[in-house]
Amino acid sequence: MSERVLTLHGITKSYRMGKDNVVHALRGADLEVDAGELVAIMGPSGSGKSTMMNVLGCLDVPDEGTYILSGHDVGKLSDDELAAIRNKYVGFVFQTFNLLPRLTALENVELPLIYGGSRSGRKGRALAALQAVGLGDRIHHRPAELSGGQQQRVAIARALLTEPTMILADEPTGNLDSRSSAEILAIFQRLNDEGKTVIMVTHEPDVAEHCKRIVRMRDGKVFADEKVEQPRRADDELRAMGTAAA
Amino acid sequence: MKVLDSFRSALQSLVTNKLRSALTMLGVIIGVAAVIAMVAVGNGASQQVQSSVLALGSNLVTVTPQALSDQGLRGAGVQSQNLTLDDMTAIQDQLGATIKAIEAEQQAGQWQIVAAGQNWNSRVTGVTEQYPLVRDWGLSQGEFFTESDLRLNAQVAIIGSTTAAQLFGEASPVGQNLQLRQVFTDPRGGGRARIINFRILGVLEEKGSTFGFSRDDQVLVPTTTAQRVLTGRTNSVNSIVIKAESSDQMDATTADVTGILLQRHRITDQASPDFQVLNQNDTLAALGNITATFTILLGAIGGISLLVGGIGIMNIMLVSVNERTREIGIRKAVGARRADILTQFLIEAIALTGLGGILGIALGWGITVVVQTIAPTLFVIITAGTVVIAVGVSVAIGVVFGLYPAMRAASLHPIQALRYE
Numbered sequence: 001m002s003e004r005v006l007t008l009h010g011i012t013k014s015y016r017m018g019k020d021n022v023v024h025a026l027r028g029a030d031l032e033v034d035a036g037e038l039v040a041i042m043g044p045s046g047s048g049k050s051t052m053m054n055v056l057g058c059l060d061v062p063d064e065g066t067y068i069l070s071g072h073d074v075g076k077l078s079d080d081e082l083a084a085i086r087n088k089y090v091g092f093v094f095q096t097f098n099l100l101p102r103l104t105a106l107e108n109v110e111l112p113l114i115y116g117g118s119r120s121g122r123k124g125r126a127l128a129a130l131q132a133v134g135l136g137d138r139i140h141h142r143p144a145e146l147s148g149g150q151q152q153r154v155a156i157a158r159a160l161l162t163e164p165t166m167i168l169a170d171e172p173t174g175n176l177d178s179r180s181s182a183e184i185l186a187i188f189q190r191l192n193d194e195g196k197t198v199i200m201v202t203h204e205p206d207v208a209e210h211c212k213r214i215v216r217m218r219d220g221k222v223f224a225d226e227k228v229e230q231p232r233r234a235d236d237e238l239r240a241m242g243t244a245a246a
Numbered sequence: 247m248k249v250l251d252s253f254r255s256a257l258q259s260l261v262t263n264k265l266r267s268a269l270t271m272l273g274v275i276i277g278v279a280a281v282i283a284m285v286a287v288g289n290g291a292s293q294q295v296q297s298s299v300l301a302l303g304s305n306l307v308t309v310t311p312q313a314l315s316d317q318g319l320r321g322a323g324v325q326s327q328n329l330t331l332d333d334m335t336a337i338q339d340q341l342g343a344t345i346k347a348i349e350a351e352q353q354a355g356q357w358q359i360v361a362a363g364q365n366w367n368s369r370v371t372g373v374t375e376q377y378p379l380v381r382d383w384g385l386s387q388g389e390f391f392t393e394s395d396l397r398l399n400a401q402v403a404i405i406g407s408t409t410a411a412q413l414f415g416e417a418s419p420v421g422q423n424l425q426l427r428q429v430f431t432d433p434r435g436g437g438r439a440r441i442i443n444f445r446i447l448g449v450l451e452e453k454g455s456t457f458g459f460s461r462d463d464q465v466l467v468p469t470t471t472a473q474r475v476l477t478g479r480t481n482s483v484n485s486i487v488i489k490a491e492s493s494d495q496m497d498a499t500t501a502d503v504t505g506i507l508l509q510r511h512r513i514t515d516q517a518s519p520d521f522q523v524l525n526q527n528d529t530l531a532a533l534g535n536i537t538a539t540f541t542i543l544l545g546a547i548g549g550i551s552l553l554v555g556g557i558g559i560m561n562i563m564l565v566s567v568n569e570r571t572r573e574i575g576i577r578k579a580v581g582a583r584r585a586d587i588l589t590q591f592l593i594e595a596i597a598l599t600g601l602g603g604i605l606g607i608a609l610g611w612g613i614t615v616v617v618q619t620i621a622p623t624l625f626v627i628i629t630a631g632t633v634v635i636a637v638g639v640s641v642a643i644g645v646v647f648g649l650y651p652a653m654r655a656a657s658l659h660p661i662q663a664l665r666y667e
Contacts, residue, residue, distance in 0.1 A: 059579065059660045080583040087581020098576045098664065102262055114251045115581040158580065 003035040004068075005165055005197050006056070011065035012220075013051050025051035026062065027220035033166070033199065038192040038231070040208035041201045043217035050170075052217065053201045057090050057168045058082045070165045087116040091159025095171035097151040099143040099158075105130060106139040109157045116162060129157035133187055149180030156187055166197040173207055179241055185210045186234035210234055249589070256594035259566070270562045271602040274643070277552030278606025278636045283613040284548040285632050288541025290625030295533050299526065301453065301461075303381040305346070305493055306526040307500050309333075309486040309507065312519060328511065328520050330481045331469060334374070337488065337506055345499060346491055347379035350483040352469050354476040359413065359465065361424035361446075366412045370426065370465045372472025372483075380489045388420040388448025396468045399475060403444040407452040408462040419446045426465075426476070442475060493527065500525045549639075555602070556643035563595050563651035574655050575663025588656040595648025596641055603640030607633055 013026040025048045033039055043049040054060040055067060058074050061082070067075050070089050074082065092098075099108045109126040130139055133153040143151050152172060159167050169188070173181035188198050189210060200211060208214050209232045216224040260267040311329045334350040341348075352372040359366045375393050378384055391402045403424060410419050428440045444467065453461045473479050490499040504523050513519050567574070574587055614626040 054661055057579075059664075080585070083578060083581050083583045086579060092579050094664070098572070098579070100573055100576060102258060111577070112580040115577070115583070115586055119250075162581075 005033045005035050005037075005070065007032050007066070007068045008055070009066045011055060011062040011067060013048075013055065013060070013062050025220055026055070028065070029217070029220065029222055031215060031222055031225075033197065035165070035197050036192070036195050037197055037199075038188070038210075038212045039199045040211035040214045041199065041217060042203060042205075042208050042214055044203070047217040048220040049201050049203075049217050051220075053168065053170050056199065057092060058085050084116070087112055087162060089165045091162070091164040091167040093152065093155050093159050093167060093169040093172045095174040097143070097148070097155050097175075099151055099154055101143050104140045104142055105135060105146065105154045105157075108143070108154055109161055111158060112162045125161060126157070129160050130154070132160065133157045147180070148176050149183055152176065152180070152184050153187065156184070156191075160191070160196075166199055167191065169198065169200045171202055172200060173202075173204070179238075181207070182234045182237045182241065186238060189231075189234055249593075252586075252589045252593045253597070255590055256597050259570075259594055260597060263566075266562060267598060270558055271598055271605065273555030273558035274552065274599050274602030274640055275555075275606040275609055277548065277555040278603050278640050279609035279613060280551045281545055281548030281636050281639075282607055282610025282628060282632060283617070283626075284544035285541060286610070286614045286626040286628045287617070287624065288537065288544045289627040289629060289632070291540060292534065292537030293627055294625045295537055296530060299530055299533060303383070303487070303489060304526070305490040305496055306380070307488045307490060307496060307503055308524045308526070309488070309503060309521055310484065310524070312522050329483050329486060331374075331473075331483060332481070333507060333510060334483070334486045336510055337486065337503055340506055341488075341499070341502055344491060344495070344502070346489040347376040348486065348488045349374040349376045349380045350469055350486045352472045352477065352479065352483045354467070354472040357426040357428060357465070357476075359409070359424055360427060361413045361419070361422060362417070364413045366409060368406075368409050368463055368465055370467060370472070370476065372469035372476070373466050374469050377466065380487050383453065384451050385448040386451045387418060388446070391447055391468055396470045399470045400468060401442065401444045401471060401475065402447045402468065404448045404450060404466040405446060406450050406460075406462040406464045408460060409465060410449045412463075419449060422446050424465075496525055496527050552639065552643065556599070556647040559595055559598055559644065560647035560651060562598075563591065563648055564654070566594070567591060567651045567655040570655075571658060571663050571666040574658050575660050575666065578658070578660035579664060584656040587658075588652045591652035591655045592645065592648050595652065596644035599640045599644030599648075600637070603637045606640065607636060610636070 008029055008031040011026050011029045012024070014022050014024045016022050027048075029048070029052060031052075041049050041052060051060070055062050058069065058077075059082075061077070062075055065075070066073060069085065072085060072089075074085055077085065086092075100111070103111070106123070106126050109129055110122055113122045113125065127136070127139065130136055133156050135150060135153050135157065138146060138150060143154070146154065156167075167188070172188070173184055176184065185207065188200070192198050192212075200207065202208055209228065212228055212231050214224075214226050214228060215222055216226075309329065331350055334348060337345075338348050350373075354370040354372055356367055357370050359368050374396060375391060378390050385404070386407065388404075390404060391400065394400075395402055405413075405419060405424075413419065413424065414422065422445075424444050424446060426442045426444065430438045430440070432438050444465075450462070450466070467476070469483060473481060473483075488499060488503060490496045500523050504519075507521055507523075508516060508519060511520055577587060611628060614628060617624060618626055
């Protein structure tokens with residue numbers, strides 16, 4: 001039995017839009033994720049998967065219910081305590097990459113260590129993370145000088161830097177062509193093979209099929225949770241593309 | 247987050263928006279420069295006033311007669327003639343070593359002076375032998391007259407440098423003679439002239455003018471000569487000037503002199519003596535108050551432009567926070583706390599104003615140099631205090647006007663900030 005990474009129980013979250021319009025984004029969602037899992041959270045728009053992602057990433061706190069992340073009850077924490085939790089336990093990868101345009105790849109990757117951890121060894125760790133995603137030769141480029149796939153790899157390196165207990169990816173391939181998508185998915189699969197917990201929010205079945213487990217959401221609740229017997233391997237697809245191109 | 251990182255990130259952002267940073271800073275630069283230059287002019291004026299007063303001699307206690315009053319009736323514009331050379335001698339004898347020097351003066355009016363074939367009109371004043379000591383005023387040539395000249399009502403004179411130049415040009419006047427002439431209109435018809443011969447003993451050093459009056463155009467004669475030969479006001483003097491040992495001693499000396507004169511003049515009602523004693527420190531303090539007000543007024547005018555510059559900083563910081571909402575969201579997502587974001591933007595504002603302050607000092611200094619060159623008579627003085635205050639105030643402005651934008655940045659919600667387009 002592997003270690004429990006997170007437990008969500010009876011999570012509700014509603015937003016007030018305008019004067020009398022209350023949107024119930026989550027209406028009692030439950031979820032448990034263990035260490036080493038590769039999970040896809042799917043659902044149509046309005047199903048609450050974005051809100052789910054915000055709650056999972058400690059960007060937002062639930063109205064009701066309990067959320068235990070790596071043994072911490074994060075439901076009752078202050079903004080600054082949540083920031084510390086995000087820094088330590090969560091690595092974010094966004095659809096739009098969200099890199100700081102004025103910083104080089106290396107400086108972007110270093111960013112989480114500025115807000116946690118010490119100065120010493122920061123550069124070395126950032127460099128190692130960039131090399132791990134195959135960008136060791138692009139460290140002084142700014143985001144604008146990198147392709148979409150490369151930018152997303154910088155973002156993954158940044159997410160890996162504080163060695164978080166989970167990587168949370170929001171539509172990580174949404175802005176990428178199929179080859180770059182496959183590359184990014186291959187990196188996630190490799191990280192997962194090394195034991196990292198990865199949670200992806202996506203609406204593309206193609207992407208979800210690369211995961212070991214698919215959680216489907218509808219109307220603010222988890223309505224299906226299935227294991228994928230034989231996940232697709234992005235490495236195989238890359239090889240196939242390589243042959244086709246050749 | 248380490249301050250060093252905040253600082254680096256702040257500088258990076260300022261360098262990225264060079265033109266904007268420079269223009270924003272310009273407001274602070276002009277403000278600080280205005281404060282520095284204005285206060286420098288104010289300080290200079292106060293220094294100038296002070297040195298003008300001290301040019302008359304330092305640590306002076308001056309006794310002058312009070313307007314004549316007979317049972318409540320005051321003489322119109324007439325000064326009583328109750329201050330005498332004997333008063334001076336009495337003060338000198340009684341105070342002795344506790345004062346540095348003492349002299350008594352009697353104005354002898356304007357006279358036509360003739361010497362070496364030239365003529366000139368000048369003011370003649372009778373003074374006593376310690377005049378150079380009391381007035382801190384030496385001779386450029388010759389010797390001052392002595393006590394024995396006073397005893398003898400000797401017809402000897404010391405002349406100012408301008409007077410000397412007008413009468414003798416380049417030649418040395420020492421040992422030469424001059425004539426003081428006054429022309430009367432005789433009621434019986436025709437003019438009559440009084441002509442009195444003097445021997446020139448020395449020439450005063452050049453001193454310049456005080457409050458617009460040249461002090462270099464005058465003739466000094468022994469007080470006794472002025473009394474008996476020139477004015478006929480036997481024994482009375484216009485003023486007795488005492489030089490105290492030091493500035494600290496002036497109050498004590500003032501009290502001593504008052505005491506001696508009250509006794510000598512047999513005055514029982516101390517509230518209405520027939521003389522008044524003026525302490526130079528009081529004069530300096532009164533003038534100091536005026537110039538300090540002047541300096542504060544000038545500083546306040548500069549301060550207003552500094553305030554406007556500060557508002558510019560706030561405006562630009564608000565724009566910057568708005569523009570970088572997404573950046574703030576990213577930083578928060580990877581673990582930045584409120585204080586981290588607050589510090590980052592605050593340091594950015596302080597860097598703008600601090601650098602602006604330093605450049606402002608340079609500009610302000612430049613302005614004073616230019617002012618000094620254009621108008622050499624105008625004193626300008628930049629003190630270390632002014633510089634410290636200007637930098638302190640500009641940094642404080644960074645804090646005050648940077649705080650609100652920084653707080654807005656810090657309180658942004660990470661989700662909204664990340665979604666911001």
